[in-house]
Amino acid sequence: MRVNLQRLALSPLPSEHDTLRAEVRTFLAAALATRPPAMRALSWMGHDAAFSRELGRRGWLGLTLPKQYGGQEATAFARYVVVEELLVAGAPVSAHWIADRQSAPLILRFGTEAQKERYIPPICRGESYFCIGMSEPDSGSDLASIRTKAERKGDGWVLNGRKVWTTNANLSHFMIVLAQTGGAEGDRRGGKSQFIIDLNLPGVTVRPIKDLSGMEHFNEVLFEDVVLDADALIGAEGQGWSQVMAELAFERSGPERILSSIALVHTLIDAVGPDPDSGQAREIGRLVAKLAALRQMSLAVTGKLQNGEDPAWAASCVKDLGTGFEQEIPEIAQRLFDAEPRRAGGSDHQAVLAYVTQMAPSFSLRGGTREILRGIIARGLGLR
Amino acid sequence: MSGIRDILETSVEGVLGRGVTPALLRDAEQGQWPAELWSAVEDAGLTHAAIHEESGGAGATWSEIFALVRSAGRHGPPIPLVETVVGGWLLSVAGLPSVLGPVAIAAAPDIEWESGGFSANLSGVAWGAACEHLVVLAGRVSPRVVLFARSDFTAVGAANIAGEPRDDLRLSDAQPTATGDWPHDPDALLMTGAMVRSAQIAGAIERVLEQATQYANERVQFGRPIGQFQAVQQTLAQLATQALLASAAAEHAFNTADARLSPFAVATAKICTSELAGLAASAAHAVFGAIGITHEHSLHFTTRRLWSWRAEFGGQSFWSERLGRQACAGGSTGLWPAVTHGDFSTTVTA
Ligand SMILES: Cc1cc2nc3c(=O)[nH]c(=O)nc-3n(C[C@H](O)[C@H](O)[C@H](O)COP(=O)(O)OP(=O)(O)OC[C@H]3O[C@@H](n4cnc5c(N)ncnc54)[C@H](O)[C@@H]3O)c2cc1C
Numbered sequence: 001m002r003v004n005l006q007r008l009a010l011s012p013l014p015s016e017h018d019t020l021r022a023e024v025r026t027f028l029a030a031a032l033a034t035r036p037p038a039m040r041a042l043s044w045m046g047h048d049a050a051f052s053r054e055l056g057r058r059g060w061l062g063l064t065l066p067k068q069y070g071g072q073e074a075t076a077f078a079r080y081v082v083v084e085e086l087l088v089a090g091a092p093v094s095a096h097w098i099a100d101r102q103s104a105p106l107i108l109r110f111g112t113e114a115q116k117e118r119y120i121p122p123i124c125r126g127e128s129y130f131c132i133g134m135s136e137p138d139s140g141s142d143l144a145s146i147r148t149k150a151e152r153k154g155d156g157w158v159l160n161g162r163k164v165w166t167t168n169a170n171l172s173h174f175m176i177v178l179a180q181t182g183g184a185e186g187d188r189r190g191g192k193s194q195f196i197i198d199l200n201l202p203g204v205t206v207r208p209i210k211d212l213s214g215m216e217h218f219n220e221v222l223f224e225d226v227v228l229d230a231d232a233l234i235g236a237e238g239q240g241w242s243q244v245m246a247e248l249a250f251e252r253s254g255p256e257r258i259l260s261s262i263a264l265v266h267t268l269i270d271a272v273g274p275d276p277d278s279g280q281a282r283e284i285g286r287l288v289a290k291l292a293a294l295r296q297m298s299l300a301v302t303g304k305l306q307n308g309e310d311p312a313w314a315a316s317c318v319k320d321l322g323t324g325f326e327q328e329i330p331e332i333a334q335r336l337f338d339a340e341p342r343r344a345g346g347s348d349h350q351a352v353l354a355y356v357t358q359m360a361p362s363f364s365l366r367g368g369t370r371e372i373l374r375g376i377i378a379r380g381l382g383l384r
Numbered sequence: 385m386s387g388i389r390d391i392l393e394t395s396v397e398g399v400l401g402r403g404v405t406p407a408l409l410r411d412a413e414q415g416q417w418p419a420e421l422w423s424a425v426e427d428a429g430l431t432h433a434a435i436h437e438e439s440g441g442a443g444a445t446w447s448e449i450f451a452l453v454r455s456a457g458r459h460g461p462p463i464p465l466v467e468t469v470v471g472g473w474l475l476s477v478a479g480l481p482s483v484l485g486p487v488a489i490a491a492a493p494d495i496e497w498e499s500g501g502f503s504a505n506l507s508g509v510a511w512g513a514a515c516e517h518l519v520v521l522a523g524r525v526s527p528r529v530v531l532f533a534r535s536d537f538t539a540v541g542a543a544n545i546a547g548e549p550r551d552d553l554r555l556s557d558a559q560p561t562a563t564g565d566w567p568h569d570p571d572a573l574l575m576t577g578a579m580v581r582s583a584q585i586a587g588a589i590e591r592v593l594e595q596a597t598q599y600a601n602e603r604v605q606f607g608r609p610i611g612q613f614q615a616v617q618q619t620l621a622q623l624a625t626q627a628l629l630a631s632a633a634a635e636h637a638f639n640t641a642d643a644r645l646s647p648f649a650v651a652t653a654k655i656c657t658s659e660l661a662g663l664a665a666s667a668a669h670a671v672f673g674a675i676g677i678t679h680e681h682s683l684h685f686t687t688r689r690l691w692s693w694r695a696e697f698g699g700q701s702f703w704s705e706r707l708g709r710q711a712c713a714g715g716s717t718g719l720w721p722a723v724t725h726g727d728f729s730t731t732v733t734a
Contacts, residue, residue: 003597005590008628010635021724088720266716276712278705285708286700289655292648292723293633300632317625371614377624378617381597 004382008314010296011303017081024060024082028089038351040090041263044256045217045359047171048092049126055086055093056126061100065108069116070124076306080299084255090263094168094217099123102250103130103176107196110235110243119174119196132251133163133177133197133221134244141372143178144188144241148223150179150195157181157233159195159203159226167366169206169219175199176247177223178240192240195232202226213358245312251367253301253315258294258322260363261329264356265291267349268333280336287332294322313380316373323363323370330357388444392433393451399424400459406682412462413547417514422463422486431465432482434473439482441472446579450638453580454631457587460689462548464488464511466580471519474573478529478564485516490553491573496523501557502530508696512551513539517561521573527566532558544692546685568645575650577697579637582653585661585693586630588686592668593627595683596620600671616671623667630660640726648726651707658694658703665690 031051032040039046055061063079065071072078086093104123107115122128139146148161159179169175175197183191199206203226208216235243265287272280298318304311333339333353340346341354364370403421412418425431433449435441444452449469456466464486471487490506504520512518518532536558539551569575597620600611610616637653640646665687669676676683694700710728711719722728 003594003601005594006624008632010632010639012639084724262720266719269712269719270716272712274713274715276708281708281712282701282704283708284711285651285704285706286655286659288707288711288719288723289633289652289704292652292726293629293636293656295723296636297629297632314628317628320621321625321629371618374618374621375614377621378611381593381620381624383597383600383611383617383620 004380006313006380008297008300008317009303010300011077011306013077013081013299014075017078020078021081021085024085025089027058028085028091032089032091035090035092036351037090037263037267037348038355039092040266041352041355042092042094043087043090043260043263044097045094045215046090046092047094047168049095049129051092052096052126052129054126055096056124061096061126062104062120062124065104065120065124069108069120070122071104071120076302077299080255080302084259084295087255087259088262095129095171096123096126098132098168098172099128099130101254102132102247103174105250106176106194106243106247107234109246110194110239112231114231115196115234128174129168129172131166131169131172131175131199132247133166133169133175135165136162137164141369143244144192146178146180146192148177148179150177150181150193150228152181153227155230157195157228157230159197159223159228161223163221163223165209165218165366166206166221167218169199169221170208170216172199175221176234178244181237181240183238189241190238192244193237194234194240194243195228196234197223197226197228197232201228211358211362213355248368249310249312249315250305252319252373253298253305253311255295255298257319257367258291258298258325260323260326261356261360263352264329264333267352268329268337271337271339271347271349283332283336287329290325294318294325298322313377316368316376316380319367320364320370320373320377326363327360330360388442389448389451392430392442392444392448393455395428396425396430396452396455399428399430400455400461404459404461406685409460409462409682409685418462421461425461425463425465426484431468431487432472434469435476435482439476441476441482446638446641447635450583450635453583453638454587454590454634457584457689457693458591460546460588460685464515466584467510467515470573470576470580471517473576474519474521474529474566475531475562475564477568478566480529480531480562480564483517483531486511486514488512488515488518488553489573489577490518490520491571491577492520492522493524493527493570493574496525497528497530498526502532502555502560503557504553504555506553506555508542508550509539509553511549512553513541514549518553521566521570524570527568527570527572529564529566530560531562533561536561544696546688546692548689548692569647571647572645574697575645575647576641578654578703579634579641579645579650581693581696582630582634582637582650582657585657585690586627586634588690588693589623589627589630589657589660589664591686592664592683592690593620593623595686596623596668596671603673610671619667619670623664626660626664626667630657630664633657646726648707648722648728651703654698654703655700655707658700661690661694 342350432441437443
């Protein structure tokens with residue numbers, strides 16, 4: 001049997017984006033001058049609607065989308081540059097994050113003209129926020145087993161069911177829900193469709209779930225006889241599974257899969273100081289090298305997106321390696337420098353260490369678990 | 385990506401794919417010089433890939449040579465193909481005519497030589513005894529490329545764990561065949577060596593990934609191919625991601641070297657690939673079980689090279705300490721500009 005060796009050709013970042021990077025950096029240096037490290041550590045969980053609107057005003061949201069819908073028609077690399085600068089600076093990007101990353105591209109690809117005109121411009125302005133309604137209490141990795149159901153009624157639909165772990169449902173306007181819409185018994189991939197749900201509709205209940213650190217970012221969302229118009233359906237009826245897979249590729253490849261712990265790298269370097277012992281220097285050198293190499297991989301996946309190639313397999317590889325790297329950082333921090341993580345009253349490093357240590361387990365869960373990604377990678381190698 | 389790059393890769397894959405057999409590798413470890421393989425490589429113009437066209441080479445840039453070196457890593461030919469490419473490049477950049485035959489390369493940064501006899505002890509030189517010429521990059525203050533013929537030095541044989549010659553050479557009052565000023569970084573040979581080893585490691589990791597994946601589809605236990613067991617799949621999936629990361633790190637170093645050898649990119653490549661070499665070798669052996677550690681099996685030709693190459697031209701500890709010191713000196717605010725700019729020495733701030 002032939003082995004399916006897949007390679008990932010590098011895509012050097014075009015130097016034309018240097019100006020854009022400099023502009024973003026200058027803006028962030030001023031805008032975030034007083035943002036403390038512990039807040040920067042929130043990474044893409046930091047929420048600030050005013051900040052999102054300001055990014056929209058500057059044309060830094062919806063970068064790759066058509067101008068007709070408020071986008072910039074820039075390349076995937078331009079978006080990459082803006083996003084990595086935002087993440088490294090610890091900017092509060094959570095409000096628009098999902099809408100900009102995956103909802104708007106999904107609507108652009110699968111939506112009707114009316115849906116594009118309605119939803120995409122406010123996303124590009126940083127005014128309209130989305131969340132992802134995939135997981136359910138009994139359907140995590142096994143997403144195909146979902147039970148949330150949309151049934152036809154008149155021209156429209158009635159939605160019943162329950163989603164869980166929905167990041168930002170409590171702070172978003174819309175959710176893109178994956179629901180069963182019929183299909184034969186045992187057809188795990190068929191009979192599913194996606195819907196854009198206005199979270200203010202009657203019958204929608206959003207309940208925040210506290211995480212282990214006491215923060216509330218994900219939610220449980222109940223749908224009880226929620227009446228939907230015909231145009232709540234996004235894409236084709238029955239095509240929900242393949243639409244979701246396309247969406248997940250956007251979700252798995254970006255710089256956020258290598259930079260979640262960058263705030264801790266920063267405080268660690270400062271805690272160690274300019275004159276490290278050789279053991280500290282080696283660990284930090286290794287960290288920097290891994291960061292730089294993973295970034296090249298992540299850029300290569302962006303090159304695939306830019307060229308319209310299927311990035312799914314390579315994106316799974318980047319996410320698996322990248323989240324592993326993110327999770328290593330609090331462990332390395334402990335090895336290099338004695339500091340007790342502190343929720344309150346400690347140094348910046350202690351506060352960042354506390355946050356990242358507690359968030360780290362989630363890095364390899366959200367967006368598909370490590371084990372599931374490795375299953376995808378193995379199938380790509382030709383193993384069954 | 386580029387015409388020359390593809391031509392070089394196809395050509396090297398053809399020559400090495402045909403020529404490098406387990407039998408040849410075994411004989412080479414017994415000290416037999418594979419003359420036919422060497423001629424094939426030389427006739428295909430591969431050894432002169434990096435030499436300027438005016439001097440009779442292919443005039444390829446480092447980014448074009450990357451795939452050649454990665455392929456050399458996949459096949460592990462028991463000849464100084466990669467060293468001869470680097471040696472040719474050193475001669476060419478120093479304005480010296482190219483030479484025929486296998487070339488050994490050595491850095492002698494502590495020897496500030498200008499003229500007259502050249503004396504040095506050079507240790508661990510790849511194919512030092514078997515080569516016909518030796519190219520030394522000597523000195524830091526005014527670095528020079530110095531060319532010697534085989535008769536100018538004596539060699540004491542030594543070998544790495546892959547059985548590749550890593551000889552100790554002695555030059556006493558030797559008269560160079562040719563010399564030229566080196567117009568670039570005095571560390572260029574150390575960096576180039578680390579860079580090519582990282583691409584060789586990337587190629588070798590691809591090779592063990594292919595071998596292990598194929599084996600997992602063939603070997604049956606508990607009534608089915610072991611590749612159907614999730615634990616084995618997870619191991620191979622990790623190996624696949626390691627192959628991608630190694631290749632990305634190495635390729636990036638070659639791409640940046642077209643403009644200038646980048647200490648940052650080279651360190652990144654060597655640190656990452658050296659670590660991945662160990663992980664990949666261990667994953668591959670895990671999949672093969674006992675058969676993989678027999679001398680009879682061919683896996684060890686690649687894994688023993690992985691274990692050797694990672695330590696050459698500066699191993700993990702050397703490069704990571706260097707890079708880490710720069711990172712700490714620059715502090716947290718220097719880190720990201722250095723990563724995006726690919727350089728710690730010129731800290732650009734917005
Ligand atoms: C911080 C955070 C934010 C999230 N945000 C969202 C969101 O916005 N929207 C959304 O829809 N979901 C969200 N999720 C949910 C996330 O997608 C799921 O957690 C994930 O898909 C795993 O599902 P699960 O938690 O039910 O675990 P399970 O699927 O129950 O898995 C538990 C363990 O079993 C392993 N496992 C399961 N099946 C297999 C198998 N076939 N082979 C091998 N191992 C297996 C898993 O890898 C894991 O280790 C979020 C999760 C987190 C942690």
